[in-house]
Each structure stands twice: as C-alpha cells, then as structure tokens.
Amino acid sequence: MGESGGPGGGGREAQLKHTGLRPGWTTGACATAATTAAYTALLTGDFPDPVTITLPKGQTPSFALAAERLAPGSAAMAGVVKDAGDDPDVTHGALVRAEVRPLPAGSGVVFRGGEGVGTVTRPGLPLDVGEPAINPVPRRMMREHVAAVAERHGGTGDVEVTVSIDHGAEIARSTWNPRLGILGGLSVLGTTGVVVPYSCSAWIDSIRRGVDVARAAGRTHVAGCTGSTSERTVASLYGLPQDALLDMGDFAGAVLKYLRRHPVARLTVCGGFAKLSKLAAGHLDLHSARSQVDKGFLAELAVRGGADRALADAVAGANTGLAALQSCAAAGVPLGDLVAVEARDQALAVLRGAPVAVDVVCIDRAGTVVGRSPVGSPAG
Template sequence: MRRTLRSGFTTGACAAAAAKGAALMLREQRRRDQAELTLPTGCKATFVLNGQHFDDERAACFVIKDAGDDPDVTHGVAIHAQVSLVQSEGDILIDGGTGIGRVTKPGLAVPVGEWAINPVPRRMIREAVLEVFPSLPARLIPRVTLSIPDGEQRAAKTLNARLGILGGLSILGTTGVVRPISHQAWTDTLEVALDVARAADCARVVLSTGRTSEQAAQAALNGREEAYIMMGDFTAYTLDACHRKGFAGVILSAQFAKLVKIACGEDHTHVRNARLDLAQLADWARTLGLDGTLIKKIEFANTAREVFVELGANHPLVDAVARRALSWISRRIPGADPGLLLVGYDGREARRFGSTWLFAEGTVP
C-alpha cells in the first residue's frame, strides 16, 4: 500500500513565521517557542522557533524548513529573522542578509537590485509582523532582516545564478505550502526562466531535456546564458509557455530516447511507456519499408538508446523521428521557427534538424 505523502512549507512561510516569532519576543520581552501563522490559503500553521534571543532593541530566531516529502534543496534550511524598531517612513522594512540572493537581471518577480524575496512572502511577512505591532509611535516602524547561513552554498545547486539571483537563495511561495512531488516547482521555475530570457531580449530559446543535452547545446551554439532553458520532462508545458510569451523560435536539444517520446506526441517525456515508444518506432520503420530484421531488432530492443546505437545518427529512421518531432513542436508553438539538436550518448552534438537559422547562424539571438 502506498503511504500518503506529507506536505511541507515554503521558504516564504518559514520566513514569515520566524519574523512573527521575533516580533512577539521583541514586544513581550520573553521567549517564545512557537509562532502561529495564517497561510495565504486561509489555513493556520504552527512553526517551532529555534535560536531565540532578544533584548530591548531587537529579537531574533529561526525556523527550520520542513519540505515534507518533496525533494528540495531548501529542505532543512534554517531561515533566520531579526526584528527591530527603527526610525523611518512607511509601515515596515524587509531586508535580506547573509545567504539571501539579490536580483541582478530583469524579468523576475522583484526589480533588479532588490533582495530575492518574492511578493507573496513579503506580504506574509508584513501581515505577520504588523499583526504584532498594529500601531507604533510616529516614524517608528518594524525592520525585518532575513538571513540563511548556508544560503549561498545551497544556491549553487539551483538555477539561481542563471536567472540572475546572486549571493544566496530566494524566499518563495504563493500558498505557503509545498505539495509533495509536485510539478509546480518545475513549472514555476520554467516560467521565471522564460521571463528572464524575454527581458534579456532573447528572440529564441534553447530548450533541453537534461544537463547532458544542455551542455551539448552550449558547446554547439553560441548564445547568452539566459537563452538556455532546462525544461526537463515538461515539453508541452514549456512549448506552450514559449508560445504565450511570444518567442520567435525554439531549438530543442535532446537525446534520441527523449526525441522519440516527443515524436510520439507525449506531453511529458518521463521514462514510463518505453515499450509503447519502441512499438511505435517499429511501426515507423515498417512505413519506411526498412529491413524486417532491423524491425525485429527494434521490437525486441530494451531501450530507444539501444536502437540509436544500432542505427547511428544518419539513419533514415532517425530522420523520420526528427520530422515527426518537429511537426509536433510546430503544432504546440505555431508560427515559430523550430529546430532540433540531436545529442549523442557521448554527450556531443550528433545532428541538426529543422530551423534554417540553426544551420546558417552561430549565435542564439
């Protein structure tokens, strides 16, 4: 029996809880071990506070993020908040510190130069702290400073640097809750990466299904780093997003097994249904009138990779797969100029298909 997967909390929710806990200790001048927070969904959650300390001028604590059963580089991270009261205009100041990234490229949810604390977490922090300090003397306002001691090291395992977030992690989340094994983290990242590419005036983007195919594309094509988007298995979603955002062309970089799935019209190129892919490949081989012995080899192969190694990159069946993949891409993003970069299992470019630009130009515009 499959166990029920456990939900967790976003970095934004943890930051807001830590800020509320620090605000309560500053106001009450006593230790607090927990803080209750109302999430954007309307639900309430209680967070354990750690590292509490306070005096007359400031208070601080941290919340350890529990991402539930969702694999996440931020799982277990300690999100610190310090709250003080300062002379300033407005109703609250929210700053970053050690391990919080800064935005250096346009196209993200916050402007260039700002701390990478997204709008919903900012609102959650503001509401939580102002709940504790609903009124203060004139020109006296709360100041919240967030930090993550190992944020810069953890950020090195993310796409933050490519997106233009330098120096640490982002404080993210729209609901406060992380759903286990959710696709939303991927699709949210894809949306942001495409927005950054648009803001950098990239007319085309290079989509890759994994790190190997991305590295091959970077070696084969000149272009700004913003143009390279690692979409993983989310082929249909990414192409639809490219269409929504008005890109003039897409280059898709993939190895043969993923290309077969795209040619089969699969919206999501996970490894499931590999046998069905091979059956379809055998049918295409029959349509081409290929040798019966080869068709049998395809039918009894273990993987599409095995078929590719047998055929080689220049085989007519590889051409047929590429044509079908290009046709499917064209239907997802009509009016664009699609191209394919086929990557061999040695990690290097094997062939190019489609877009005349891909053959005529050397730089991704």
C-alpha cells in the same frame, strides 16, 4: 524541487493521503513564521514558541523556533528550520532567520536580504534589480502578519525585516539562481506556503523565470535542454549564452506552454534520443515514471524512413531506444532525424500558432548529435 502549489483543495489533500507523502512548508512560510515570532518578541519581550501563522489558503501551521535573540527595543531575531516534508527539496533542513528592527512611523515594512539570501541582478524577474530575492507572495504574507502582530500588541507595523538562510549561498549553487541572475544565495519562495511532495512546481517555476530573464535580456533564440550534456551540445552548435539555456529536465510541456503565452522567436529543443522519442510520440512529461519509450512507434517511423519488415521488427523488439537507433543507423535508416522531426511537429502543435520557430536536436549520452530536424515555423 517543490516550493509552490499546495493542498488547498480537497482533491490535492486526498491525493497526498493516498500516496502517504507528507507535505512541507516553503521558505516563504518559514520566513513569515520567523518574522511573526521576532516582531512579537520585539513588542512584548517574549517569543511565541511554537508560532502559528495563517497561509494564503487558510491553513494555520505552527512552527517551533530553532533560534531566538532579543535586544529589547532595538531588534529581535527568530529562526525556523525548514521542513519540506517528503519532497526532495534542496532547502530541506535549512535554518531560515528573520531579524526585525523598528523604523520611524510611516516607513511600512522594508525588506533586506541577509546572509544566504540572493540579490536580483537581472531584469525579467518579478522583483526589481538590486532587490533581495524575497518573492512577492512571501512579502505579502510577512506584511500581513506584521500588521496583525502590530494590531494585537500596540505596534506601528513600521519595521525592517532582514531574512537570512544559513548556508544559503552554498545551497544556491545547486539551484537555478545563478543562471537567473540571483546572486549570493537562495530565493525566499512559495505561493501557498505549502510544499507538495514531488509536485516539481519549483522546477517548472524556474523554467518560467528562465524564459522571463531571456526575454528581458533580448534573447531571440532559447534552448530547452534535458540535462547538462544537451546544454553543452546546443551551446556549441549555436553559441547561445547561458541565460538562453533552459534546464527543462523532463518538463518539455512546461517550456512549450509558457512560450505559447510568452513567445521567443526561436526555440531549440535538445536532449537524449530516448527522451525526445517520447516527445515525438506526444508525451509532454518525459520522466521515466510517467512516460515510456514506445518501440512500436519507433518501428513505424523506421518504416517511414525506408526500413524493411525485419528491421522494423528489430526496432519494435529492441531493449532500449538507443539499441533501436543503432540498428537503424547500421541499415542507413535516419531514425534520429525522423524522431527529431516528429518531436518538432509535436512542439509546434503545443505552441498552437504562437510565433515561435522550433528545431530539435537529438543526442546520445556522449553529446554526439544523432538526429536533427529543420527549423519549423508556426505556419508549417
């Protein structure tokens, strides 16, 4: 999950202290620390351990070295184990290595992707096709630290930096990378160097990169899906390719707000009935810890769809959203369609007139369509 954002401001730091959650370090910060240690050893013969770096917002964390290797004058390698703090980050515990080799004067810093670091194969990302998936901010951090080491120890700052992540190709299978066209491993990420626990910023960033890739591929229809079942359903309904499917999870707002600034002609939102009933009620974060199914709201919709008072009371008192849906279905009240239309209208409101047409598909746990809206345009 979280691989960007950070406690740069006092408010965020206070929030972390209040929750008791421990922040961690991004892969970009780990790669920077490993690069700093390796280049220092290349110039001096000694690895600083721990090695201290400066992050974009001024923090100065220190990292213990988990691996080191020196071939004097020709190459040095250092490795740092990623500590994601209390965030459920799939890269927590991964060994991030950087090997530094000298280059001729004037070469600058050249980045290579080693084992476990992916390669960009599709346009739309902030890196050119063929480049190793080392994102712009980590590249900048490594360049700045290489320059600082060169100044301290009399180097030229002209080096090749090869970043690798042990078992990265295997770990990457559980990330968005294959869908984004980043093949062969993980991305080296992070905009502040700090992982904020449960900020979910990496997921939201992946949603944005998914939109970018779809746009670059010329897709005019994308789908925001709450999970794998909704992905299968919407792909079957519309024949959408994988790069048009956005794994939005609970972050409906992230999809809509990014499309507001970077529009695609059509968006289908597909997900479970209960989750999409939250969107229909105006919630943009659909996680169960942050929004609940509003049975009173569903009862109001049911009345709008022809439910009598007894049915409305049954909906309001239902144990689950699915139970409310089933009660209405038995009475011929199209609660699923009503929720889909309301969710579509909420989505259009968040889009604020952006040129994106929207439709919504509600499914049950088996993937059966239980509600569907017509396509709505920005003009209504």
